[in-house]
Amino acid sequence: MSEAVEIPSGTLTVTRPIGVQFSWRKAIPWLLTGPLLLFMLAFYAVPVVAMLLRSVNDPTWTLAHFHALASDTVFFKVFSNTLYTAFTVTIGALLFGYPLALALVRTPRWAPVILIMILLPFWTSVLVRSYAWMVLMGRHGLINEALLALGTIERPFRILNTPLATQIAMIHILLPYMVLPIANALRQIDPSLPRASSGLGATPWGTFRQITLPLSMSGVAAGMLLVFVLALGFYITPAMLGGPREITLSMLIDLQVDQLNWAYAATLSAVLLATTLAIIGVFYRLPGVSNAFRMGAR
């Protein structure tokens, strides 16, 4: 049944402020973020732009440095090695990280232990952890000594200063960036969904494949993006643990800076930045990924 509402006759006057007026309500977000914005502008944006300008303005306005890259075999080798390392590390972190995230969410009893195991190294400096890996993986490191003692191998084998060493250490260091977004996505899955799936006849594996995995893909994409982007710019770990021939882009940049080859370093930095931004852009287009960064939102 509907009720008849009688509107009393008369003029309804709506008053609106005329012109632009200063409103505290609108100013507050700017006031709160203002100090940081200024800081970032002065100490981040300006130096980055100044550095990037060097790639096109040294000694005069020119694109010569970028042209030179096109025929630079060293650059291509380093660039592809950087992408390859970032790629393998991302896949490795995903393969180790997904089960870990699942365990973190599914076993409430062990969750604190797992979380501490993930976060404790996270709170340790990358430098310290890279040194720790050197101790473990050296020719007379713990791994070789243990294998020798067990009789598994007869001579110590070379792990340190190989691509494998870099990859192992980088996976270890970047694992939290994979686990936490995936765990976050898994945690947001309504627990009644796997139940419903099971009740409707799906086996545990069927439920995982058809419900849990697709619903956690936003977290997977977010984790892969974070790990890949961070891996692209990794410097300390590949420099310390990697092979002498396995140079990454950030190492090459450092090398050029050491040789005061500023324009070349700036050009390489521009390429690294552009690659990173392009990858972020592509990932953001994937459905659900931008949602994954909105923490807590469903």
Add this chain to the structure above:
Amino acid sequence: MMNGVGRGASVSLNDLQKSYGGVTAVAGVTLDIRSGEFLTLLGPSGSGKTTTLTMIAGFETPTDGDIAIDGKSVVAMPPYRRNIGMVFQNYALFPHLTVADNIGFPLKQRGVPKAERTKLVGDALELVQLPGYGARYPRQLSGGQQQRVALARAIVFKPRLLLMDEPLGALDKQLRETLQLEMRRLHADLGITFIYVTHDQEEALTMSDRIAVMNEGLVAQVGRPEDLYDRPDNHFVAAFIGESNFLPAVVRGFEDEVVVAEYNGSLIRAISPSKQRDAGMKVILSTRPERIRFADGAVESPAPQNRLNVTVTEAVFAGERCRYMLRTGDGSSIVLKEPSSAAIRRREVGERVEISWSVADTILV
């Protein structure tokens, strides 16, 4: 057991128990649900009704006791082998699948070929009055539509048992009433067994063949809606279903089936459907407010009556009926509901009046 005949499964719960740590959720439920029956588990929150349903579905393992479907124990069977349809309170539709894929999900798990799946999904959508909605995603539907999709998904694979956990809880009153009727119709059409969980007694009374009232992990009473309303076994059922007046009394004697009890100096006759009573026993008399009348105005009923003198302490006109609060000699309160009519004199606060009600409407609880 001879259960192969009916389209619905029969379910036997035998001393079913569930406790979490030291907390008991279900304390020992024994219940036989017949093939094709619409049985409702009704109770307040924390009474163990949802836990009982969850154990039938297989999502929780009983601490003790047995669940048998068509005479076969299913306690050790994982949920995905039990072949039971289930509708969840929050619908539990898969957000990444379309309506058609949601409904087709149980068929896909059973290896039904795609062409047949499409046909069955279409039929199911017809059945819940949502034809043409297959390509939409759950988030594009209203709450009532989502509920219908959940229902279609739960019955599309033709289970012999359908479990529903407060399926209408999140919907507004009008929609709830429409869907209640649809579920009754569906139950009649399908002929399968429904086990329905709700805390809404009106819903339970209008929909169910039988209701099992649950309290503190136990079944307080099982029966047809009218049995529970007219012949509550105990204080809890009398208070939980509908409204009841309770008066303390002492048993003084017996007249065939009728117990004679003394309340505040007056003899009240009552029936005791559940338990044997002995003289001198302290009991509680229970009567529904709408079964009590003002003795002076009413046409005298030929059935045996109880009578009591009271004072009107509150008179509320509530449209279709008037509701009076009355005080007895010992200060107890009695509620009386009378259909409103311009022809009936409204009582004033402070008025002294005699009330009467049938012995058959007086229950010892």
